[in-house]
Amino acid sequence: MTKLQEAFTGENTFIGFTVAGDPSIEKSVEYVVAMANAGADVVELGIPFSDPVADGPVIQAADLRAFAAGITTDKIFEMVATIRQQTDVPLVFLSYANKIFDYGYDRFYQRCEELDVSGTVIPDLPVEERDELVPIAQKHGVAVIPLVAPTSGERVAKIVSGSQGFIYLVSSLGVTGMRDNVANDLTTTIEKIKAVTDTPVAVGFGIHTPEQVKQMNQIADGAIVGSGIVKLIEEQPNNATDAITKYVQEMKGLAQVK
Amino acid sequence: MQEMKSETNQTGRFGEYGGQYIPETLMSEIDRLTAAYNHYKNDPDFKAELKDLLINYANRPSLLYHAKRMSADLGGAQIYFKREDLNHTGSHKINNVLGQILLAKRMGKTRIIAETGAGQHGVATATVAALMGMECEIFMGKLDTERQALNVYRMELLGAKVHAISTGTGTLKDAVNAAMQEWTRRMDDTHYVIGSTMGPHPFPTMVRDFQSVISKEIKAQLLQETGKLPDAVVACVGGGSNAIGAFYHFIDDSSVKLIGCEAAGKGIHTDQTAATLETGRIGIFHGMKSLFCQDDDGDIAPVYSISAGLDYPGIGPEHAALQAQKRVQYVGITDDEAVDAFEYIAQTEGIVAAIESSHAVAYVKKLAPTMRPDQIIVCNLSGRGDKDVAAIARYRGVDLHD
Numbered sequence: 001m002t003k004l005q006e007a008f009t010g011e012n013t014f015i016g017f018t019v020a021g022d023p024s025i026e027k028s029v030e031y032v033v034a035m036a037n038a039g040a041d042v043v044e045l046g047i048p049f050s051d052p053v054a055d056g057p058v059i060q061a062a063d064l065r066a067f068a069a070g071i072t073t074d075k076i077f078e079m080v081a082t083i084r085q086q087t088d089v090p091l092v093f094l095s096y097a098n099k100i101f102d103y104g105y106d107r108f109y110q111r112c113e114e115l116d117v118s119g120t121v122i123p124d125l126p127v128e129e130r131d132e133l134v135p136i137a138q139k140h141g142v143a144v145i146p147l148v149a150p151t152s153g154e155r156v157a158k159i160v161s162g163s164q165g166f167i168y169l170v171s172s173l174g175v176t177g178m179r180d181n182v183a184n185d186l187t188t189t190i191e192k193i194k195a196v197t198d199t200p201v202a203v204g205f206g207i208h209t210p211e212q213v214k215q216m217n218q219i220a221d222g223a224i225v226g227s228g229i230v231k232l233i234e235e236q237p238n239n240a241t242d243a244i245t246k247y248v249q250e251m252k253g254l255a256q257v258k
Numbered sequence: 259m260q261e262m263k264s265e266t267n268q269t270g271r272f273g274e275y276g277g278q279y280i281p282e283t284l285m286s287e288i289d290r291l292t293a294a295y296n297h298y299k300n301d302p303d304f305k306a307e308l309k310d311l312l313i314n315y316a317n318r319p320s321l322l323y324h325a326k327r328m329s330a331d332l333g334g335a336q337i338y339f340k341r342e343d344l345n346h347t348g349s350h351k352i353n354n355v356l357g358q359i360l361l362a363k364r365m366g367k368t369r370i371i372a373e374t375g376a377g378q379h380g381v382a383t384a385t386v387a388a389l390m391g392m393e394c395e396i397f398m399g400k401l402d403t404e405r406q407a408l409n410v411y412r413m414e415l416l417g418a419k420v421h422a423i424s425t426g427t428g429t430l431k432d433a434v435n436a437a438m439q440e441w442t443r444r445m446d447d448t449h450y451v452i453g454s455t456m457g458p459h460p461f462p463t464m465v466r467d468f469q470s471v472i473s474k475e476i477k478a479q480l481l482q483e484t485g486k487l488p489d490a491v492v493a494c495v496g497g498g499s500n501a502i503g504a505f506y507h508f509i510d511d512s513s514v515k516l517i518g519c520e521a522a523g524k525g526i527h528t529d530q531t532a533a534t535l536e537t538g539r540i541g542i543f544h545g546m547k548s549l550f551c552q553d554d555d556g557d558i559a560p561v562y563s564i565s566a567g568l569d570y571p572g573i574g575p576e577h578a579a580l581q582a583q584k585r586v587q588y589v590g591i592t593d594d595e596a597v598d599a600f601e602y603i604a605q606t607e608g609i610v611a612a613i614e615s616s617h618a619v620a621y622v623k624k625l626a627p628t629m630r631p632d633q634i635i636v637c638n639l640s641g642r643g644d645k646d647v648a649a650i651a652r653y654r655g656v657d658l659h660d
Binding site (some may be wrong): 049050051053054060067072073096097098099101102103123124125126127128129147148149150151152153154155159170173174175 | 269277278279280281282283284285286287289425426431432435438439442443444445541542543545550552553554555556557558559
């Protein structure tokens with residue numbers, strides 16, 4: 001069983017997202033470690049991009065803070081090396097295709113392998129185009145995590161066949177951000193996925209309450225929370241550790257929501 | 259429309275360029291669009307309705323005009339202008355918009371969204387949406403809404419809602435981002451009319467096909483008037499739709515030189531340029547693998563041009579492939595050269611051409627004197643320049659009072 005799959009064996013699987021370098025490299029390392037220590041099963045690190053078309057305003061603003069702090073792909077790998085001295089939490093990158101393409105597929109996945117980064121989520125790389133990258137990632141033992149959307153329909157089987165790590169199920173239309181009602185017809189899509197593969201399914205986009213995390217763990221295998229955490233960093237960029245710790249504990253069901 | 263000539267496979271590749279690099283949320287809709295386009299492009303009713311609109315609504319065929327004064331003044335080749343500026347709404351954009359909105363209607367859509375740079379595509383889209391009784395929302399960079407305020411009002415007059423986009427650089431690239439985001443939120447009743455030969459397949463092929471009417475007409479008109487093919491075809495290139503339209507039916511005619519003029523801004527060796535083919539490198543953005551202006555870390559670089567319509571950090575994938583095959587030559591034209599040409603064609607031929615098209619005119623000014631009087635240059639005048647008059651006055655330091 002891979003490290004990523006193992007992350008889905010406990011209760012209430014929780015994947016926390018933050019933008020690498022937001023608001024600074026030092027603080028970003030601290031926040032990733034805080035998430036891991038608070039019980040996050042996987043941490044998803046966003047690689048900032050100039051034009052994050054799949055992201056809403058909260059994460060766009062985080063990308064800008066990271067750029068202001070001088071973040072680059074090389075600095076993100078240095079950052080991961082520092083994180084690795086403090087935690088072995090499973091890490092995955094969220095990156096737009098061009099950041100990886102321009103870095104060089106082989107060079108990028110080689111660095112992932114060296115730093116024990118388990119997977120990549122690439123929002124603008126549909127199944128039609130993933131063959132140019134998947135064999136290279138596999139060579140380095142890194143999963144290319146497929147995204148399934150509420151609109152995927154007949155495409156689901158094609159998308160999830162041969163999947164590794166986990167499947168990122170996009171809960172709703174549009175871009176990332178916090179939502180009160182996550183689409184109810186997720187179960188139909190999850191059934192379609194489960195008919196094809198045993199790869200765990202984590203639901204993301206819009207999830208930001210402990211109840212939603214619990215609900216997603218009932219109908220799927222885990223929940224991904226992004227904007228909710230990024231918002232805490234936006235509110236107090238240099239002092240978010242306690243707030244993040246408490247938030248993750250609540251999401252994991254390890255602490256009482258006041 | 260016409261059969262495909264370039265190497266494009268099912269997923270819309272032009273050599274190594276093209277493809278479908280977009281979020282999964284949109285892929286089913288893109289699949290539906292591809293199937294609908296492949297069906298209707300050969301459907302006699304669809305073709306007849308489009309042809310009727312092109313003739314009776316858009317004013318096609320556009321004139322092929324022999325610019326005798328300019329030809330004599332430059333003292334070389336005979337210069338012909340393909341007058342896309344005389345189309346309804348004042349640019350070539352209407353050719354593509356009529357095709358796509360007609361297709362959207364066949365697909366059962368009731369709402370149209372589009373990006374726009376200079377506003378020409380936005381105006382064309384708002385116009386055809388009004389004609390077909392469809393809801394319309396236009397996304398435009400905030401900077402561009404200021405540069406092209408008249409076009410914003412024109413779109414609103416036509417019943418469209420205009421969103422000024424202030425994220426990023428507030429220009430065309432950001433308008434495309436915003437329109438794509440809107441499409442991922444709502445695609446059931448909505449078609450995104452991409453205005454150039456860019457984006458994920460099928461857009462680069464579909465837009466090219468709808469615009470290829472330009473070169474089809476040029477060929478027939480010039481053969482009728484002179485019995486010859488042109489020696490050169492010159493067009494400006496932003497995303498590349500008027501250029502591919504003007505080049506397409508000449509790609510297999512190896513005697514015809516094809517020249518695309520991109521916006522060099524303050525010069526291709528400065529950081530204030532939009533000359534993607536000369537300064538960009540291969541990347542993945544806006545749904546396609548193509549050439550893009552990027553920084554050292556794979557982020558899309560801010561670009562600059564006096565022209566809001568050429569101010570784009572990418573290029574359609576077919577142009578990237580045509581450059582790689584050395585079939586088309588791409589040259590950079592600076593702001594200064596374009597403004598000089600804007601004034602020159604106005605004073606020599608009495609034509610106020612768009613600042614975008616003036617980039618092509620600027621190259622014709624350089625090219626014509628190097629050719630013989632029995633040779634022919636066709637220059638595509640992609641749009642008219644009324645929208646640019648105030649900005650050019652400002653560029654020349656003239657204070658206009660309304």
